[in-house]
Amino acid sequence: MGKWPLGVFASIDAGLGVKLEVAKELGVPTIQLHAPEKKSRTPQAAQAFLKKLKDYGITLTAVFGGFAGESYADIPTVARTVGLVPPETRAARTQEMKEIADFAKVLSVKVVALHLGFVPHDAKSQLYQETLAVTRDVCDHCQKNGQALHLETGQETADALLAFIGDVKRNNLFINFDPANMILYGTGEPIAALKKVGRYVKSVHCKDGKWAKNPGQEWGVEAPLGQGDVGMENYLRTLKEVGYTGPLTIEREIAQEPERQKAEIGHALRLLTELKAKIG
Ligand code: MG
Numbered sequence: 070m071g072k073w074p075l076g077v078f079a080s081i082d083a084g085l086g087v088k089l090e091v092a093k094e095l096g097v098p099t100i101q102l103h104a105p106e107k108k109s110r111t112p113q114a115a116q117a118f119l120k121k122l123k124d125y126g127i128t129l130t131a132v133f134g135g136f137a138g139e140s141y142a143d144i145p146t147v148a149r150t151v152g153l154v155p156p157e158t159r160a161a162r163t164q165e166m167k168e169i170a171d172f173a174k175v176l177s178v179k180v181v182a183l184h185l186g187f188v189p190h191d192a193k194s195q196l197y198q199e200t201l202a203v204t205r206d207v208c209d210h211c212q213k214n215g216q217a218l219h220l221e222t223g224q225e226t227a228d229a230l231l232a233f234i235g236d237v238k239r240n241n242l243f244i245n246f247d248p249a250n251m252i253l254y255g256t257g258e259p260i261a262a263l264k265k266v267g268r269y270v271k272s273v274h275c276k277d278g279k280w281a282k283n284p285g286q287e288w289g290v291e292a293p294l295g296q297g298d299v300g301m302e303n304y305l306r307t308l309k310e311v312g313y314t315g316p317l318t319i320e321r322e323i324a325q326e327p328e329r330q331k332a333e334i335g336h337a338l339r340l341l342t343e344l345k346a347k348i349g
Contacts, residue, residue: 073308073345074099076130076318077334078274081105081118084135085324089118091331093125095338099316101131101182101272104169115175130316131180131219131245131272132173134166139184143288144254147224152186153203154196163203167210174214180272181211182219182245188233201236208239217241219272223250227262234269244269247320248299249276249291255284259299260307267311274320275341277301291322294337301340305348317341 076099080086084103092100104110122129138158140150153159153166170181185204189197204218211218222230222244234242244266248259256262263270277297281289295301305317319337323330 070098070128070316072314073305073349074128074316075338075341075345076100076316078103078133078318078320080324082109084133085322086320087324087327087330087334089121089125089127091327091334092127095331095335097127097319097338099128099130099318101133101316101318102129102176103133103135104172107165107168110168110172112175115172119176129176129178130318131182132169132176132178133221134169134181134183136162136165144285148187151224152184153207154186154188154200156196156199159199159203163206166207170207170211170214170216173216179216180219181216182221182272184221184224187224188229190229192232192236201233204233204237204242205239208237208242212239212241217243217271219243219245221245221250221274222247222262222266223254223256226256227265230266231269242269243271245272245274246270247274247276248304249274249278249289249297249320252278252280252284252298253289253291255281255286255289260303263304263307263311267307267313270308270311270313272315273308273313273317275301275304275317275337276320276322293321293333294319295340302344302348305341305344309348317345 077097078086079100080103140146251259277292277294279290281287
């Protein structure tokens with residue numbers, strides 16, 4: 070693969086990505102995959118999926134873990150329900166995340182990723198220590214599989230994320246940078262954040278969004294690529310500056326409107342193709 074191959078976030082039966090057939094129709098060379106539900110994570114399903122990828126000429130670059138019971142309804146609900154931070158669901162989800170990593174291994178994928186959840190701000194709190202422990206546990210499992218673990222950005226400021234990664238102390242822990250999430254969650258200006266965390270960025274989402282009136286209190290609004298507050302040209306220039314050469318994976322989380330989702334991703338592909346030619 071050359072520099073900055075285009076990609077799209079895809080789903081089989083869980084998650085907000087496009088169907089593999091849509092990725093094929095759009096002509097994208099790479100996808101990230103939202104991990105399918107447990108019943109679909111069989112070796113047979115993996116082989117069938119690999120065959121489809123081969124037929125379509127698509128390379129799978131990362132598998133994202135997600136869990137039943139997660140809700141992105143509003144910011145407090147995310148804190149309560151998402152990722153490996155909430156104590157009530159942590160043990161079962163950690164087990165599932167390891168199974169997802171093993172499924173990714175069957176698919177020959179070296180990157181697994183997730184929304185870890187809201188990392189507690191107080192580094193001395195028990196919850197912070199528990200979050201460190203569970204992250205190390207998943208990193209170590211991935212290490213045995215020859216995989217890296219990428220944390221999706223958004224729920225932390227760049228500084229908090231850097232401090233957390235430093236505290237985890239694992240050399241296979243990296244970042245999937247999503248510039249829109251920084252805006253949607255109100256955790257910081259995305260370009261400045263990318264400059265700070267750039268050395269850890271090993272995969273990215275190309276997603277756009279507009280700031281909320283009260284960032285951090287309420288959601289910002291996701292927008293079609295190029296129509297939000299990220300500034301796509303500046304985003305790509307900054308990715309170049311930090312030395313990022315991996316896939317540019319478009320994410321547009323409006324799976325409830327598949328036709329619009331496909332059209333907007335098509336537009337995003339054209340925009341990124343233009344910007345690549347100009348900047349790449
Ligand atoms: Mg994302």
